[in-house]
Amino acid sequence: MQRTKIKELLTGAEVGNDVLLKGWVRTKRGNKYVNFIAVTDGSTIQNLQVVADAEKFPEETLKDVTTGASVAITGELVASQGKGQAYEVIAKTIEVLGKADPETYPLQKKAHSLEFLREIAHLRFRTNTFGAVFRVRNTLAFAVHKFFNERGFVYMHTPIVTASDAEGAGEMFRVTTLDLDNLPRTDEGKIDFEEDFFGRATNLTVSGQLEGELAAMAFSDIYTFGPTFRAENSNTARHLAEFWMIEPEMAFYDLKMNADLAEDFIRYVIRYAMEQNREDLEFLAQRLQEEDKAKPQQERQEMTLLEKLEFVVSNQFERITYTDAIDILVNSPAYKKKKFQYEVAWGVDLQSEHERYLVEKHFKKPVIVTDYPKDIKSFYMRLNDDGKTVAAMDILAPGIGEIVGGSQREERLELLTQRMDEIGIPTEEMWWYLDTRRYGGCPHAGFGLGFERLVQFVTGMGNIRDVIPFPRTPKNAEF
Numbered sequence: 001m002q003r004t005k006i007k008e009l010l011t012g013a014e015v016g017n018d019v020l021l022k023g024w025v026r027t028k029r030g031n032k033y034v035n036f037i038a039v040t041d042g043s044t045i046q047n048l049q050v051v052a053d054a055e056k057f058p059e060e061t062l063k064d065v066t067t068g069a070s071v072a073i074t075g076e077l078v079a080s081q082g083k084g085q086a087y088e089v090i091a092k093t094i095e096v097l098g099k100a101d102p103e104t105y106p107l108q109k110k111a112h113s114l115e116f117l118r119e120i121a122h123l124r125f126r127t128n129t130f131g132a133v134f135r136v137r138n139t140l141a142f143a144v145h146k147f148f149n150e151r152g153f154v155y156m157h158t159p160i161v162t163a164s165d166a167e168g169a170g171e172m173f174r175v176t177t178l179d180l181d182n183l184p185r186t187d188e189g190k191i192d193f194e195e196d197f198f199g200r201a202t203n204l205t206v207s208g209q210l211e212g213e214l215a216a217m218a219f220s221d222i223y224t225f226g227p228t229f230r231a232e233n234s235n236t237a238r239h240l241a242e243f244w245m246i247e248p249e250m251a252f253y254d255l256k257m258n259a260d261l262a263e264d265f266i267r268y269v270i271r272y273a274m275e276q277n278r279e280d281l282e283f284l285a286q287r288l289q290e291e292d293k294a295k296p297q298q299e300r301q302e303m304t305l306l307e308k309l310e311f312v313v314s315n316q317f318e319r320i321t322y323t324d325a326i327d328i329l330v331n332s333p334a335y336k337k338k339k340f341q342y343e344v345a346w347g348v349d350l351q352s353e354h355e356r357y358l359v360e361k362h363f364k365k366p367v368i369v370t371d372y373p374k375d376i377k378s379f380y381m382r383l384n385d386d387g388k389t390v391a392a393m394d395i396l397a398p399g400i401g402e403i404v405g406g407s408q409r410e411e412r413l414e415l416l417t418q419r420m421d422e423i424g425i426p427t428e429e430m431w432w433y434l435d436t437r438r439y440g441g442c443p444h445a446g447f448g449l450g451f452e453r454l455v456q457f458v459t460g461m462g463n464i465r466d467v468i469p470f471p472r473t474p475k476n477a478e479f
């Protein structure tokens with residue numbers, strides 16, 4: 001007999017037939033007449049209930065059917081009498097494929113804290129919460145490709161190991177072919193990096209943007225979607241050392257078109273997840289509501305997770321300039337009451353607390369902040385006519401802060417090299433980048449969106465460690 005996944009069995013198409021299901025035991029409960037075994041196989045948040053008659057399956061035969069054990073079960077799929085589920089299986093055979101010792105298996109019936117589950121990240125996929133989160137993550141990843149593919153973007157793979165430092169997008173991990181136990185030394189006793197990466201110093205990529213720009217100058221519209229590394233030696237709820245970034249780059253785009261695309265993109269992927277993962281999102285919403293009950297009134301969410309997502313897909317984001325943002329912040333009650341830890345002043349970058357104030361307290365919706373002072377942004381952003389600001393944009397989301405950073409790029413060779421000279425970036429080393437301006441340069445723009453921050457936003461998970469299967473944070477790299 002062919003195995004059928006539980007998601008499919010729960011559509012009821014096989015009612016009256018004998019079916020084979022395989023999965024893991026969630027719970028077993030019963031009395032002297034009958035046992036109910038809840039089985040999951042990860043295809044849906046729903047368990048399938050298996051009914052095992054006690055006469056046919058005496059206590060002894062079910063002793064290894066415990067939480068976490070893997071099982072293969074055959075039986076008839078029938079409409080369920082009980083409330084809660086529409087269908088169930090009346091067992092004919094039950095085989096335990098792999099036992100899970102109840103004495104040691106860490107995931108027993110009780111609810112576990114997210115902190116505890118982080119320590120057993122190799123098993124946490126098996127919980128309802130992480131099952132839901134990673135199914136949503138999967139859908140969002142698919143939606144990323146779907147969105148760009150429908151718009152004729154070329155999926156471009158940019159390098160992971162690179163000699164470029166993307167001009168300070170983040171702290172880098174070095175990649176080396178040096179024998180670390182036997183380091184070559186210069187005459188002065190320093191490590192001889194000439195020997196690094198077969199003679200070249202290299203890093204793990206912090207952004208694929210600069211390479212992406214090269215490709216956009218040939219295909220018009222491209223995107224990257226791949227792992228990105230930043231040696232963030234800090235413990236925040238929104239930074240990982242290894243994360244996935246989506247970086248579209250478009251020729252013949254200005255900042256407004258860039259912002260429009262980013263907004264369309266975010267709405268599209270959220271809407272897709274709402275269609276595909278309704279049950280998972282309902283479960284996660286419920287989870288958040290439970291969490292909220294433990295909080296003081298003023299810290300509770302005004303909207304449920306689904307209301308928030310619905311709101312985002314059906315309302316325009318607010319758009320303001322950086323200068324407006326500073327204005328709002330210095331005139332805010334929070335500023336007057338000295339609630340901000342960090343300085344607010346024109347020319348100083350916004351911190352997470354400021355970003356969150358703007359989206360959560362002031363506008364109560366996602367905000368696109370544009371036209372930042374040139375000195376706090378990267379060299380490649382296009383200088384505005386005022387000579388002080390650049391055509392940059394950050395998209396800020398409630399509960400998170402920055403989820404997107406983007407800009408229109410400086411396509412004017414002279415202004416670009418002038419800016420590089422000003423901040424001491426050697427133009428000779430970047431000859432390949434400048435070639436795109438020398439030969440057929442054109443206005444172009446793009447952005448980077450942290451995939452995990454998007455997953456955080458959609459699932460409502462507070463900590464970025466809980467939306468990536470294997471989080472890489474300081475000292476955390478074992479599995």
Ligand code: ATP
Pocket residue numbers: 169170230232238239240241242243245402403404405406448449450451452453
């Ligand atoms: P932040 O201000 O939060 O440190 P950033 O300005 O350094 O972010 P960018 O260089 O603009 O980040 O990168 C583009 C996007 O990549 C960010 O908007 C964010 O969504 C995501 N991102 C950046 N750093 C990280 C990280 N360490 N972990 C997860 N996502 C990240």
Ligand code: MG
Pocket residue numbers: 170
């Ligand atoms: Mg950063």
Ligand code: MG
Pocket residue numbers: 402405
């Ligand atoms: Mg930032």
Ligand code: MG
Pocket residue numbers: 394402404405406
């Ligand atoms: Mg940024």
